[in-house]
Amino acid sequence: MQKVPFTTGYLTAHCGDDAYGTLDGYKAEGGYETARRVLKKGTPExxxxxxxxxxxxxxxxxxxxxxQKWSFMPGAEDDTGPRYLxxxxxxxxxxxxKDRLLLERAPHLLLEGILLAAFxxxxxxxxxxxxxxxGEAIRVLTRAIEEARAGKVLGPRALGSRFAHDVVLVRGAGAYICGEETGLLESLEGKKGQPRKKPPYPAENGVFGRPTTVNNVETLCHVPHIVEKGADWFRGIGTAESPGNTLFGVSGHVVRPGLYELPLGTPLDEIVFEHAGGVAGGRKLKAVIPGGLSMAVLPAGQVDVPMANEFLRERQTALGTGGIIVMDDTTCMVRVACIITHFFREESCGQCTQCREGTGWMNRIVSRIERGEGRFEDLALLKDVCxxxxxxxxxxFADAAAWPVQGLLRHFPQDFQSHVTHGQCPYPGSFVLA
Ligand SMILES: Cc1cc2nc3c(=O)[nH]c(=O)nc-3n(C[C@H](O)[C@H](O)[C@H](O)COP(=O)(O)O)c2cc1C
Ligand code: SF4
Structure with missing residues (x-):
């Protein structure tokens, strides 16, 4: 895979340094000292x-x-069997x-975060x-886990403490729905990756029926920094409701696509125009998806918004995974809708009628509009299906499939109407569907 350019903050400070991926290199930067102290002298509480x-x-x-999620796990009084992270x-x-960079370039930071969360x-x-x-992340992590076992970072006396811990790497098989935490748990158990009905939640009944906490890679990588420097330090970064840095992944029509580690609350227009260098080819901005494909799009006039949920919510969208997709003024929003609905139709696990049939309907309706065979009633029909x-x-998943389509209809109804009126795409320079 292509190497991704990135700018650094506390999370990614050493990600440009090859040695940081090794146990010795990580230790040379003070790595594992926080976990060593906590595992020996701290308490889970x-x-x-x-x-x-x-x-x-x-x-x-x-x-x-x-x-809060960690506190849902049973306390010390429950000694009926294993529990898992x-x-x-x-x-x-x-x-x-964003996670890919941390997995490939900071495997021991992740393992330290894992040790602390597990404790x-x-x-x-x-x-x-x-x-x-x-593949590269799996190779790097496999080596890091072996090094950590050999160096007694993991094992029956992790980092010389009385806490026993091991990490088992499991390779997924390419289904989007296995990222949903209970679909993931099913997959871990060797079953079809179909999400579970909740409750019970994983903290009560997780993998192999045991209490389990599921955390994202980046979440765990913040933990050693927070424990080392303190909650107040972390609260001093970002906004009052959304503290800390995060990794914004910028892709699409920008001069400098890449990963930008910045405080939550950084304005979206600053990320696009300053950090990512603005719209490529000197073109005008049309729209931005702020948080990965599942989040509702924002039109160019609304990108003056701080990237934190409390502000994005007011504009009927959300931070999601911080994956910022930038689109210039040649982009046809009906084609964008075709791509989005095709993805969700393919990835639905099919258990729920509303999702299985709804994603198919959405894709059929936007595809016929794109082919110039749409009807004016189709816009209302699409909204109804969503x-x-x-x-x-x-x-x-079904919400995540409906939100981006609702956003496109909210902000760009004229693109859909024009296809229906003229029976063709009004954007001759737009990307072409494969
Ligand atoms: C359809 C779907 C896909 C998801 N994919 C991922 C994913 O790839 N990685 C991830 O960390 N969380 C993903 N999630 C969120 C997880 O269900 C879960 O909330 C998360 O892993 C919890 O970690 P956190 O609390 O540290 O964010 C997905 C959720 C849904 C509904
Ligand atoms: S059918 Fe859709 S909403 Fe239902 S469990 Fe599967 S992915 Fe989730």
Missing amino acids: DLIETLKASGLQGRGGASFIAG VCNADESEPGSF AIRAEKTFLYVRGEY AKMEGKTICA
């Missing part, structure tokens, strides 16, 4: 309190407060490529579930 005080929101898409490294959201929830084992296509999918299914 204090660690959970620190994480809660930091306000760290999960970076896997749903922005759930990490410390699952690190979600499935990263399949189109437009999202907090008293997990004896972590399943590290990696997207099957991430409304029937939202909030009615086993997992959030």
Whole structure:
């Protein structure tokens, strides 16, 4: 895979340094000292309190407060059997490529985050579930886990403490739905990756029926920094509701696509025009998807928004995974809708009628509009199909399929109407569907 350019902050400070990927190189930067101290002298309760005080929101898409999630796990009184941590490294959201950098360039930072999280929830084992296509990440992580076992970072006395922990790497098989945490748990158990009905939630009944916490790669990589520098330090970055840095992945029609580590709350227009160098080829901006393909699009006039959920919510969209997809003024939004609906139609696991049939209907309707065979009633029909999918299914996939289509209809109805009126695409310079 192509190497991704990136700018650095505390998370990615050493990601340009090859030695940082090795145990010795990581230790040379002070790595594992925080976990060593906590595993020897700390308590799970204090660690959970620190994480809660930091306000760290999960970076896997749903922005759930990490410390709160950890506190849902049973306490020490439950000694009925093992409990597990699952690190979600499935990263399949189109437009999202932030975890890949951390997996390939900072494997020991992730392992330190895993050790701390596992200690907090008293997990004896972590399943590290990696997207099957991430071959380089799998190679790097396999070596890092072997090094960590040999160096007694992992094992029956992790980092010389009384805490026992091991990490097992599991390679996914290329299904987007296995990123949804309960689909992932099913896949881990060797079953079809179909999400589970909730409740019970994973903290009660997770992998192999045992209490489990699922955290995203980036979420876990923040943990050693928070524990080392303190919750107040973390709260001093970002916004009051959304603290810390995050990795914004910028792709599409920009001069400098890549990963930008910046505080949450950084304005979207600053990211696009300053950090990513603006729209490529001197063209005008048409629209931006702010958080991966599942999030609703923003038109050019609304990109003056801080990238944090409390602000994005007011514009009927969300941070998602921070994958920013930029589109210039040659882009046909009906073709964008074709791509989005095709993706979701292919990836639906098919358990829920609203999702299985709804994604197919959406794709058929936008495809006929794109071919110049649409009817004016199709716009209302599309909105109706979206409304029937939202909030009615086993997992959030159906919502994630409906939101981007609703956003396109909200902000760019003229693109759809023009196709219907003229029977052809009004954007001769737009990208072509394969
Ligand atoms: C359809 C779907 C796909 C998802 N894919 C991913 C993914 O690839 N990686 C990820 O970390 N979370 C993904 N999630 C979110 C997970 O279900 C879960 O919320 C997350 O892993 C929890 O980690 P966090 O609390 O650290 O963010 C997905 C959710 C849905 C509904
Ligand atoms: S919403 Fe879609 S992906 Fe999720 S369980 Fe139902 S059919 Fe499967």
